[in-house]
Amino acid sequence: xxxxxxxxxxxxxxxxxxxxxxxxxxxxxxxxxxxxxxxxxxxxxxxxxxxxxxxxxxxxxxxxxxxxxxxxxxxxxxxxxxxxxxxxxxxxxxxxxxxxxxxxxxxxxxxxxxxxxxxxxxxxxxxxxxxxxxxxxxxxxxxxxxxxxxxxxxxxxxxxxxxxxxxxxxxxxxxxxxxxxxxxxxxxxxxxxxxxxxxxxxxxxxxxxxxxxxxxxxxxxxxxxxxxxxxxxxxxxxxxxxxxxxxxxxxxxxxxxxxxxxxxxxxxxxxxxxxxxxxxxxxxxxxxxxxxxxxxxxxxxxxxxxxxxxxxxxxxxxxxxxxxxxxxxxxxxxxxxxxxxxxxxxxxxxxxxxxxxxxxxxxxxxxxxxxxxxxxxxxxxxxxxxxxxxxxxxxxxxxxxxxxxxxxxxxxxxxxxxxxxxxxxxxxxxxxxxxxx
Numbered sequence: 444x445x446x447x448x449x450x451x452x453x454x455x456x457x458x459x460x461x462x463x464x465x466x467x468x469x470x471x472x473x474x475x476x477x478x479x480x481x482x483x484x485x486x487x488x489x490x491x492x493x494x495x496x497x498x499x500x501x502x503x504x505x506x507x508x509x510x511x512x513x514x515x516x517x518x519x520x521x522x523x524x525x526x527x528x529x530x531x532x533x534x535x536x537x538x539x540x541x542x543x544x545x546x547x548x549x550x551x552x553x554x555x556x557x558x559x560x561x562x563x564x565x566x567x568x569x570x571x572x573x574x575x576x577x578x579x580x581x582x583x584x585x586x587x588x589x590x591x592x593x594x595x596x597x598x599x600x601x602x603x604x605x606x607x608x609x610x611x612x613x614x615x616x617x618x619x620x621x622x623x624x625x626x627x628x629x630x631x632x633x634x635x636x637x638x639x640x641x642x643x644x645x646x647x648x649x650x651x652x653x654x655x656x657x658x659x660x661x662x663x664x665x666x667x668x669x670x671x672x673x674x675x676x677x678x679x680x681x682x683x684x685x686x687x688x689x690x691x692x693x694x695x696x697x698x699x700x701x702x703x704x705x706x707x708x709x710x711x712x713x714x715x716x717x718x719x720x721x722x723x724x725x726x727x728x729x730x731x732x733x734x735x736x737x738x739x740x741x742x743x744x745x746x747x748x749x750x751x752x753x754x755x756x757x758x759x760x761x762x763x764x765x766x767x768x769x770x771x772x773x774x775x776x777x778x779x780x781x782x783x784x785x786x787x788x789x790x791x792x793x794x795x796x797x798x799x800x801x802x803x804x805x806x807x808x809x810x811x812x813x814x815x816x817x818x819x820x821x822x823x824x825x826x827x828x829x830x831x832x833x834x835x836x837x838x839x840x841x842x843x844x845x846x847x848x849x850x851x852x853x854x855x856x857x858x859x860x861x862x863x864x865x866x867x868x869x870x871x872x873x874x875x876x877x878x879x880x
Contacts, residue, residue, distance in 0.1 A: 509533040514850045523870030530863035539860045541571045545588045550867040552595050554874040564592050582614035591621035616645040623653035627660045651681045659689045682712040683732040687739045694743045709736045723763045730759035730777045737784050741827045749788040771802045782810045783825040841872040
């Protein structure tokens, strides 16, 4: 299982290269991470557009009121898909319409309706031809999605051409990442690996997302060795997170023994993080990696395991800033994350000791107060998640068989882009539930 070594931006975000909060079961949060800032500037992710004329409908300050198709006679999966497409037709902004049509096509593909998926995707591609390829939202959000949809429908040659046609290197990198993730999640690990070998990733986060998806699927298929090989092809800073994310997914699937094994591999991979030129950064990145692992352990209430992991992170954090190139600011940040994790794990004594070592007086008092009150200062870096997929309310209601409730939830959404995308997701959920029964 060999991989071609591709050029990745090795210098980006050295201090926080671990990049927390991005596991397979929480796609929206992952695409809101810094590395996917431009790709995320659309619709349901809730991120603001970074500019370039690509503001999404959901974030627009100038909302256009449109007449949305009624939901009164929408009851079956087919009804929801048809209404999703009708709703998409009234989306005022072309860029949003293309994205939504592409997402609808992928929802149709997931339930085996490839004929209609291709028809919808063709409409999206025709409309995308009118969009400017000088716009970052178009290159980093629209065309990567189209490439992924083409790949999911088995048209890898078209997907490859779409990815290679993107003039923006970040957009092209994101397209390859989405293609690989889609292949892996469909269970096509062999072709996903082949795609990685041909892809050019310019962002480490894109490479990470692709290889993490392959590693997860490999483990789900019982291929532990395959997962190890995949993880080793990620830059050392990212390897602990790959294993931790795989562990989180495994736990969400009820495979606790395999999840614990992955946690052990994640902890072991921390030793592979090196920065010979700056020992402080090395220790900071190791500590942050361990904190990430501890958050996963806390997500399934393994407080004993989290305490042990955090104790090791505390030892690493104690070495930050003691060398000539050290940064007290960096140390304070890591210690703050540690204090929060220790409180979440119930280790109040160590939390107080750690908080006392923060050099900045204001920050130190804030964390000492949080220890005394027992209320952790939670940031995106220290937020606990279970790893189980979280559906939007309407989709969750549909999975539970509450079609009436799902329709009422959807009727409250007046943004056509958001409603259309969720209508398709509900249709997908209903069809999947029908097939299971």
